[in-house]
Amino acid sequence: MSALQSLGEFLGKARTAAGKTLRAVESETGISNAYLSQLENGKIKSPSPQNLHKLALCYSVSYELLMELAGFPLPNASDRATANKAARIGPLTDDEEAALVEYLQFIRSRKRGD
Amino acid sequence: MSALQSLGEFLGKARTAAGKTLRAVESETGISNAYLSQLENGKIKSPSPQNLHKLALCYSVSYELLMELAGFPLPNASDRATANKAARIGPLTDDEEAALVEYLQFIRSRKRGD
DNA sequence: TCATTCTGCTTGGTATAGCAAGCGTTGCTA
DNA sequence: TAGCAACGCTTGCTATACCAAGCAGAATGA
Numbered sequence: 001m002s003a004l005q006s007l008g009e010f011l012g013k014a015r016t017a018a019g020k021t022l023r024a025v026e027s028e029t030g031i032s033n034a035y036l037s038q039l040e041n042g043k044i045k046s047p048s049p050q051n052l053h054k055l056a057l058c059y060s061v062s063y064e065l066l067m068e069l070a071g072f073p074l075p076n077a078s079d080r081a082t083a084n085k086a087a088r089i090g091p092l093t094d095d096e097e098a099a100l101v102e103y104l105q106f107i108r109s110r111k112r113g114d
Numbered sequence: 115m116s117a118l119q120s121l122g123e124f125l126g127k128a129r130t131a132a133g134k135t136l137r138a139v140e141s142e143t144g145i146s147n148a149y150l151s152q153l154e155n156g157k158i159k160s161p162s163p164q165n166l167h168k169l170a171l172c173y174s175v176s177y178e179l180l181m182e183l184a185g186f187p188l189p190n191a192s193d194r195a196t197a198n199k200a201a202r203i204g205p206l207t208d209d210e211e212a213a214l215v216e217y218l219q220f221i222r223s224r225k226r227g228d
Numbered sequence: 229t230c231a232t233t234c235t236g237c238t239t240g241g242t243a244t245a246g247c248a249a250g251c252g253t254t255g256c257t258a
Numbered sequence: 259t260a261g262c263a264a265c266g267c268t269t270g271c272t273a274t275a276c277c278a279a280g281c282a283g284a285a286t287g288a
Binding site for chain 4: 035038051
Binding site for chain 3: 041
């Protein structure tokens with residue numbers, strides 16, 4: 001399948017990559033395992049920024065990346081959107097660089113099979 | 115210095131400072147005047163980041179400030195430090211590069227979509 | 229076989245974000 | 259005075275984020 005994925009997909013893979021169970025994440029973050037299950041299975045569309053922040057810390061991934069996947073506007077996104085009209089990749093913004101680094105880390109952890 | 119101003123208080127002042135009525139903001143942002151009234155009177159605790167972003171643009175105020183007033187975590191230096199740790203990544207394989215390019219296009223298409 | 233203990237998942241419920249409709253007040257014009 | 263329009267606000271409703279409780283299957287051991 002494509003490398004593109006939903007927030008739920010990403011969170012599920014990040015959790016297993018971190019070697020944690022739903023209940024382990026629940027005791028670590030205070031987010032119920034019921035809700036985490038719904039989140040990973042795409043039944044929740046817009047989790048709160050607070051919960052995204054807790055999960056970012058728990059999985060050691062970028063909070064900004066989770067915000068991006070959730071469809072939330074990032075600070076300065078609108079400013080940079082007008083600045084970057086390039087059709088091809090071009091130079092990266094800080095946000096994009098951070099997101100790509102985290103995503104690459106994720107890809108490689110999955111290749112290692114952990 | 116005083117405590118943080120409430121979100122509703124700030125939004126009300128920003129709107130009158132911009133010389134706009136509730137219905138003017140409604141027609142500009144698509145957010146109902148009923149909801150805007152509740153927001154300004156403190157009856158809404160956690161508006162969506164999307165709506166905060168629209169109001170930031172409408173009032174020409176900082177989106178980050180609204181996020182902070184709403185009590186949402188902001189992407190901060192420690193997030194970027196985590197990303198930078200993961201940035202010791204070495205050269206990319208072709209597969210990794212393809213995945214990152216695809217993912218970057220995904221990110222940017224979502225930014226344009228908002 | 230039976231009990232225990234993990235795992236993810238489902239169900240039923242509550243709280244609240246957000247909107248459509250409409251209210252009371254103010255101010256303007258005839 | 260009546261009539262109208264615009265203002266902020268309230269009410270009643272729907273959709274959904276989130277949780278407590280518990281279910282179903284797999285693994286493990288007595």
